[in-house]
Amino acid sequence: MPLISLPDGSQRQFDQPVSVLAIAQDIGPGLARATLAAEVNGKLVDASYVVAEDASIAIVTPKDPKGLEVIRHSTAHLLAQAVKQLYPSAQVTIGPVIEDGFYYDFAFERAFTPEDLQAIEARMTELVEQDLVVSRRVMARDDAVAHFQAMGEEYKAKIIGDIPQGDEISLYGQGDFEDLCRGPHVPRTGVLGAFKLMKVAGAYWKGKSENEMLQRIYGTAWPDKKSLNAYLTRLAEAEKRDHRRIGQKLDLFSLQEEAGGGLVFWHPKGARIRRAIEDFWRDRHVAAGYELLYTPHIALQTLWDTSGHTDFYRESMYRPMEEDNQLYQLKPMNCPFHVLIYKNTLRSYRELPMRWAELGTVYRHEMSGALHGLMRVRGFTQDDAHVFCTEAQIEAEILEILDLTLDILGSFGFENYEIVLSTRPEKSVGSDEIWDKATGALRAALQNRGLSYGVDEGGGAFYGPKIDIKIEDAIGRSWQCSTVQLDFNLPERFGMEYVADDGSRRRPIMIHRALLGSLERFFGILVEHYEGRFPLWLAPVQAVVLNITDRQADYAVKIADSLRKQGFRMESDLRNEKIGYKIREHTIQRIPYLLVVGDKEMESGLVAVRTREGDDLGQMSVEALAQRLQSESASRGRN
């Protein structure tokens, strides 16, 4: 006689055990049709699940995030069924739900082709039309192993072997296909349909590179066609913002095959933006009490032995080069160099904290397959800084760093952050006391500024806890750029000291921090964030003067020169082309202001101003325009 409590607080009494579906039916036929699964006392179950006792129940429909997960998971099964029908020798492995969709890994003697994907997708659609009933059954563990082995599904058998003893082994069947699965699943294949197979890729069994390579098929699935199309549109939007594409069109940077992979060439326009970024970065750092350093690009390998990099980081370092019977190492990091400067003289507690920053270019031999536009490169410039301080100064220094970070990121239009505090991992150096104190200081600093943050327990580096800050871009993607890490290791390895007020020698705390991460990567993110429409203070060309006929050529040049002398980045386009053509071209180049000069402007001594958004601001004097540019530039796009 189950008494069912619903989320709205209402209750329903049933004479005998009832299925979730029957309960939904009892509430309304519309709900029954939409029922995918249910949460019974907080546990996610199938629609066919029978409730025998009193319970609180929430029906899961496609509108529910959990419903969407069920749809994606069931679509993954649908994919597996279609693959097994078309390619019986393929073995199924795992098929989890991921962000925006799902994938399924198969062991198959060859790679799936795009044509295969089309065939599989078509078969999936047929299976949806057949509206197969999805049913669940439970099997004893040994029986299940034997069952899958008999079917030739070695991987499934292995997976069951890894399921803890005592756990229920459930199988889901639909038509001729049955798969090991925890569930839950949709009641019928007919409720699926808004899906698309996206791509094939290789993936290692269990994600380990020493294991065999499987064929992974990625797909996306949604409650309805409208959501699917919205998602596909979103993907197309993201592709339009691709920094590689925009970088090419706006002539910002390139990667050169003749130079090697992962090495960035900044073209004049990209370099202008970079300089604007760097100038701003330096000014803010000096204002925040940092000293700016320059250090070499190579150093004796023995330095990297001391720092421990040749032990921990060898595979990412370029091979050393030999000179004068000594090995020199291209630097993958700047830290040891800053440490050397620290150690150049005896330090007093009176000097601490010391804040040293450097735009330091480093080289890391990233795996060829990992390279990606500007986002993952082999030579890049870190906006690196190291703060050396006493234990007592940690919290105050972290506060300073957080303030500087949020100020700088905000200036680039990033106002939403996701902050994670990572604590001590199992393998680590340093005493319990220092870890507790340091982690507490990080936490206190975050709380002091009222910042909400997550905690990644055990996610810190072996040498100290850290705070990572992810920024959210214009289309909601998040990127990790900033990191603040405490380091108990390098000061130890290098024997760093300072003389305390009691005359004793103490070890300083070292804080590593980068705000932008790598200039190359941050630039790539900026390009995508602004879709190449850089705010005025960053725009490589802030305004271009366009003459209508040759008669105004001298006047156009005069206007451009005048503004250039006032510090604006100007161009003039005197080509013998129609004004419409020039406007189109420079609008596509995303130049913020187009200054049109014809006979009328020349006579009145004004310019006609048009923005890249297409707004006509009318005529104005050069002085008025300069003032406008000045204040817009100074605001950095903030109101």
Place this chain on the structure above:
RNA sequence: GCCCACGUAGCUCAGGGGUAGAGCACUUCCUUGGUAAGGAAGAGGUCAUCGGUUCAAAUCCGAUCGUGGGCUCCA
């Protein structure tokens, strides 16, 4: 590093065992036109590199390099 795909003019791409194609960009000429593409002509390519198969290779095969999507990695 591993799996798959791709590499043709500055760019975007078509073609494909028998003398290399388009659009845009570029150059020259005509046009001097008021807010997103005026017209004509011309120039431009060892078809990524190296090797193999073939009477003949841009095309087929292999290796290398690079690019893309994943995996892995990312103190």
